[in-house]
Amino acid sequence: MAENLIAFFLIMAGGVFFKWKRPGNIDPDTARHVINTVAIRFFLPALCFKVLATAPIDKNTLLLPLSAIITVSISLLFSYAVYGAAEKFMSIPKKEKGVLILAASLGNVTFLGLPILTSLYGDAAARYVLLYDLLATTPLLWFVGASIASFYGSGEKITPKKSLKILAELPPVWALIAGFAANLAGIRLPHFLIKTLDMLSMPIVPLMMFSVGLALVAPKVKHTLIAIPAIVIKLCLAPLIAFAAVSVLGMEGLAFKASIMEAAMPTMLLILVIASQYELDHTLAALVIVMTTALSFITLPFIAYAIR
Numbered sequence: 001m002a003e004n005l006i007a008f009f010l011i012m013a014g015g016v017f018f019k020w021k022r023p024g025n026i027d028p029d030t031a032r033h034v035i036n037t038v039a040i041r042f043f044l045p046a047l048c049f050k051v052l053a054t055a056p057i058d059k060n061t062l063l064l065p066l067s068a069i070i071t072v073s074i075s076l077l078f079s080y081a082v083y084g085a086a087e088k089f090m091s092i093p094k095k096e097k098g099v100l101i102l103a104a105s106l107g108n109v110t111f112l113g114l115p116i117l118t119s120l121y122g123d124a125a126a127r128y129v130l131l132y133d134l135l136a137t138t139p140l141l142w143f144v145g146a147s148i149a150s151f152y153g154s155g156e157k158i159t160p161k162k163s164l165k166i167l168a169e170l171p172p173v174w175a176l177i178a179g180f181a182a183n184l185a186g187i188r189l190p191h192f193l194i195k196t197l198d199m200l201s202m203p204i205v206p207l208m209m210f211s212v213g214l215a216l217v218a219p220k221v222k223h224t225l226i227a228i229p230a231i232v233i234k235l236c237l238a239p240l241i242a243f244a245a246v247s248v249l250g251m252e253g254l255a256f257k258a259s260i261m262e263a264a265m266p267t268m269l270l271i272l273v274i275a276s277q278y279e280l281d282h283t284l285a286a287l288v289i290v291m292t293t294a295l296s297f298i299t300l301p302f303i304a305y306a307i308r
Helices: 002-021 028-054 059-086 094-103 113-121 123-152 160-168 171-184 191-201 204-215 221-249 253-263 270-277 282-306
Strands: none
Touching: 002 028, 002 113, 002 204, 002 282, 028 123, 028 171, 028 191, 028 204, 059 094, 059 123, 059 221, 059 253, 094 123, 094 221, 094 270, 094 282, 113 123, 113 204, 113 253, 123 160, 123 171, 123 253, 123 270, 221 253, 221 282, 253 282, 270 282
8 A cells, every 4th residue: 555655646746746847837736636637527437437337236335435424424413513512712704614614524535535545456346435435425425415514605595406416417427317317227248348438447546636736725824723623533533433434334344344445535525625615715625625634644554554
């Protein structure tokens, strides 16, 4: 795992270097937007369809998203309680509290989770990453996370219809559904199509790691103290919650490990987008993303070793 983490770190550092040097005078935010759009709307759907159309469907296919929902929900409640208690000892503005609750609960389960889990456990882990994200984390982000962000930020009304519309516009969701349908119908994909989908899937990992590097920003030091509980919850408590959830659900094997490792991923990059969109403190969001991402290179190997 050490070699893979070093490789990921170097690719991520390449994104940071690109952001600093701006080769070709390309704006780094524009480059990140283009990379994310191409990855999410073209390459990732190919991976989703191929993996779900060819992977076996078993009890873990249903239990893994359920374990993810349990883990994220308990993390949200715990972070809400922690920062509610912290307000008795220090002043935490609403725009900061909203960011911290979300940052402590929602992880970078695809952009970082996909390359790390596939490097650890092979290509078979990809389906668990996609199930964890598209059937749990992403719906929770737009149905629950957006509502929390709006409550602590702009006050914009978030309706289930609006959240559902956002999900319906994501190509990976439709690719996931199509893959499930093809699998259940017993359709065998022709070899040339599998080869094409494999080739389309290959750029995803380096693109995602490079995009993470492009997204990292220098945070404000004054936020460090109030960010510590969120960092501890995300990197240390969430994997323990996941361990309890998968144990109660009776999950085993690769699904067991994938659920815990996904729960241990650093803060989701989209929190930065959500913070800006709903007028939360985006500099604090950047701080938690940077710190959890950096510290995850220490915590993830430890957790992987503990559940091996």
